[in-house]
Amino acid sequence: MLHLRLIVPREKTDDVVRLIDGTVGTTHVVVMPGVAREPAGDVVSCDVAREAGDELLGGLQRLGIEECGSIAVENIDLSLSKRAVRAEKEAPGEPADAVLWEHLVEETHEESTLSVTYLAFMTLATMIAACGVVLDNAILIVGAMAVGPEFGPLTGISTSVVQRQPRLALRSLNALLAGFALAMAVTVVFSLLMDAGGLFTEARLEGDRPQTGFVYAPDALSFVVALLAGVAGTLSLTSAKSGALVGVAISVTTIPAAANAAVALSYGDMAQTAGSSKQLLLNLGAITLAGTATMLLQKWLWGRQRGRLHTRRA
Template structure:
């Protein structure tokens, strides 16, 4: 469930409240007339189940609230409400399967900025992975996977390609296209510095490395792993269950490959560097393709789910599925079985 805080201009406040009140996926509607000061207007608070959030947000955009007022949404962790239960039953599908496009666009769009923090995290992850490659240490590889922030731009690129947001596509490609070369270059310098300090040497790279040797030997499984990681990562984002595990899942196919490129370049082992570059490109492409296909399948599947609730009726300028309304009316009219 999402909690929405809406600032509606006074001349549109009634239309907003009517729309929210008519939608059975919305509950806990509160109106605070004239409470907003910047921008000025009425404050409307409500909760909406995730299954119906896209329709509500689209209706608010149709009313122009996003331009002359504002809409802020937050996730709701705890809900003790019979009204909220009725809203969930009146909406199609399950909340974990629903894709709230504005939510994922906002969430992933924030990760496309080529910020100093992003570059620092990516560089630190690559340096750690570079040391892990030389030591053939899986524990350090895992540490690098946790630190790596690169799934943000990859997820944003997938969402932007599906919705065709060219500006976000450009920002995502810039974050990846500039971030990885900078991280690799700085990892080359760190490798030379550690070598100069006598902590590492070229023989460590040329030695047998059974744990990390696969990084610079791309094959069909490289694509499979990257693709599966992309599917898992995108599902976690759209279901609002992303966490550190997603970073681990995704980074295993990207940061270690970039680190191996840097270490191989530092020691002039160019065949290994080329293999690592191929591995990195395969993984990046596989993750983006998987993300795009996952979003397309989710969208098509959700359209099929909502089609069962089709034959919409009009409520003012908006359309509501009659089954949603019918279920809501039935639930409201039913006697409270918990009473007494």
């Protein structure tokens, strides 16, 4: 269940209450006239089943509540109410299948913001992966994959395509390109310093690496794995099952490929640099493609389900 807290101008309160009452899956409606001070107006709150949340939010936006008032949405971790149980049963579909598009846009907007923290995580992850590829240490590679924040901008690009938000696409692309560019540049310097200290050697990079050699050898399987990871990552975000993102992060070869390209470049090995760059681009493209296709399918399926519900009600 979701809890909505609305600040509504007095002249729109009746319209908002009618909208809530007419939305299947809503309950616990509370109206507090005149209690809001900034902006001035009434406070209206209600609980709504997650699968009905997107429809209700869309209706509130059409009434202009986000412009003249406020819409706040919270997840309800526990609700002991027979009315809430009945509301969830009446709502179409299953909560895990519902997509709150406005929430997804807001979340990907935050995750794709080019900030100091984002750049720090990108750079640290790439340097950790650099140690992993030189030492042929799979544990370090997995750790670097988990630290890397690149899935946020990739999801932002997919979301922008589905929701037709070019600004989000530009923001996400900027974060992605700037993040990898800075991380790889810093990792080149890091590699040179590690070599000067005797911790990295070209012989280790060029030697047999059974654990990490895949990062500069892209093939069809790499593309398939990235596609599957893109689908899984998108589903984890849209269904609010963020725990699955860790598994997604350690199944794609983005950060390790960028790290291997940077280390190889520091030693002048253009063959490995090119192979790693191809691996990186292949994974980025496959994840974006899979994410976009998954969201489009989700939107189509959910639209059909809501359409059938409205037909039955009519």
